[in-house]
Amino acid sequence: MNANFLPFARPDIGEEEINEVVSALRSGWLTTGPQAKRFETDFSAFLGGGIECVAVNSATAGLHLGLEAIGIDAGDEVITTTHTFTATAEVIRYFGANPVFVDVDASTLCIDIAAIEEKITPRTKAIIPVHFGGLAVDMTALLGLAKRYGLKVVEDAAHAFPATCHQKLIGTWESDVTVFSFYANKTMTTGEGGMLVTRSPEIARRARIMRLHGIDRDAFDRFSAEKPSWYYEIVAPGFKYNMTDIAASIGIHQLKKVAGFQQKRERIARLYDEAFAGLPIVLPPKPRAGDLHAWHLYMIRLGDDAGVGRHTFIERMFGQGIGCSVHYIPLHLHPYWKSAYDLKPEMFPVSQSVYEHCVSLPIYTRMTDADVEHVISSVKSSVLTS
Numbered sequence: 001m002n003a004n005f006l007p008f009a010r011p012d013i014g015e016e017e018i019n020e021v022v023s024a025l026r027s028g029w030l031t032t033g034p035q036a037k038r039f040e041t042d043f044s045a046f047l048g049g050g051i052e053c054v055a056v057n058s059a060t061a062g063l064h065l066g067l068e069a070i071g072i073d074a075g076d077e078v079i080t081t082t083h084t085f086t087a088t089a090e091v092i093r094y095f096g097a098n099p100v101f102v103d104v105d106a107s108t109l110c111i112d113i114a115a116i117e118e119k120i121t122p123r124t125k126a127i128i129p130v131h132f133g134g135l136a137v138d139m140t141a142l143l144g145l146a147k148r149y150g151l152k153v154v155e156d157a158a159h160a161f162p163a164t165c166h167q168k169l170i171g172t173w174e175s176d177v178t179v180f181s182f183y184a185n186k187t188m189t190t191g192e193g194g195m196l197v198t199r200s201p202e203i204a205r206r207a208r209i210m211r212l213h214g215i216d217r218d219a220f221d222r223f224s225a226e227k228p229s230w231y232y233e234i235v236a237p238g239f240k241y242n243m244t245d246i247a248a249s250i251g252i253h254q255l256k257k258v259a260g261f262q263q264k265r266e267r268i269a270r271l272y273d274e275a276f277a278g279l280p281i282v283l284p285p286k287p288r289a290g291d292l293h294a295w296h297l298y299m300i301r302l303g304d305d306a307g308v309g310r311h312t313f314i315e316r317m318f319g320q321g322i323g324c325s326v327h328y329i330p331l332h333l334h335p336y337w338k339s340a341y342d343l344k345p346e347m348f349p350v351s352q353s354v355y356e357h358c359v360s361l362p363i364y365t366r367m368t369d370a371d372v373e374h375v376i377s378s379v380k381s382s383v384l385t386s
């Protein structure tokens with residue numbers, strides 16, 4: 001590929017991360033150990049402290065552990081949105097439980113909170129909202145609804161670090177569990193990784209046990225003052241979801257930079273907004289005044305008057321050396337979800353329309369001003385030349 005090609009996403013890894021990984025490698029302790037512990041402590045401090053943070057090897061693992069800890073069982077129903085990555089819903093299937101899909105709200109592209117209520121049945125146990133693109137779901141409304149019906153809330157915050165709703169950071173709200181992703185293209189990365197965050201000591205304890213084979217090292221304490229170092233008890237058939245110290249070493253330094261990363265992405269979003277204002281393009285929804293948008297995605301929608309379809313637009317952008325992406329092919333269009341739950345596009349008119357028109361543009365910290373200008377001029381020429 002052309003060396004001048006601007007990829008859709010690219011991680012921002014500095015010498016600090018590299019040196020920390022090297023020292024972890026030299027330390028002789030590679031798997032979960034002091035660095036993972038330090039990353040969890042630092043992450044909790046970032047969220048204002050007093051919050052339990054459990055580092056895991058992916059957000060998918062974190063969502064799985066979260067649902068396990070709140071007691072999701074076969075036959076249960078969990079309400080979520082069709083307009084997301086498959087991980088949000090697949091974790092529900094891990095239990096033999098069933099996702100119940102609702103459309104997104106056209107003004108936020110997050111789950112349509114008003115549409116949740118009519119999907120609640122006696123089997124409904126939980127809601128998984130997705131902070132789409134890094135724009136926070138209205139947590140006051142969502143938690144209010146969940147409370148009225150006695151439902152658990154597990155936030156898929158894979159896009160939302162850091163983001164706020166009513167000036168309160170996602171991860172600090174009263175939901176049961178919040179899960180962040182540190183996949184390579186997310187707002188901060190550990191290569192692969194995630195963080196399960198909870199205000200509940202019981203959920204945190206269960207997640208810590210289940211992320212590592214169901215091993216309970218504290219169990220022996222109950223019966224004896226002496227705890228031999230070799231002793232542990234298996235209390236459940238757990239998983240292998242722990243974060244390595246190598247990954248945590250990257251995360252420790254990404255976390256220190258993440259506020260600066262957010263500012264850089266926000267600036268790019270503002271430059272795009274200004275440049276595209278007069279074009280036949282629908283711009284991404286904005287956060288409320290005073291709120292922080294994580295800007296994981298900058299997703300435009302081509303208007304019917306844009307004179308170009310999505311497919312051609314992406315090809316034109318590619319022809320000008322720019323990588324774009326589509327978020328997402330909604331779950332109701334994927335063969336598995338479609339057939340397992342008899343889903344049809346008409347059930348999700350907003351998501352379907354978003355899908356047909358959407359294009360995500362590059363938005364990441366290592367883009368230069370010239371890169372941003374290049375994207376802007378390429379969007380203009382791709383839209384206006386028909």
Ligand SMILES: *Cc1c(COP(=O)(O)O)cnc(C)c1O
Pocket residue numbers: 057058059060061084085087088130156158159180181182183192193194
């Ligand atoms: C990336 C992503 C996930 C999964 O994150 P991993 O860390 O790759 O497991 C889940 N949900 C959404 C919305 C995502 O974008």
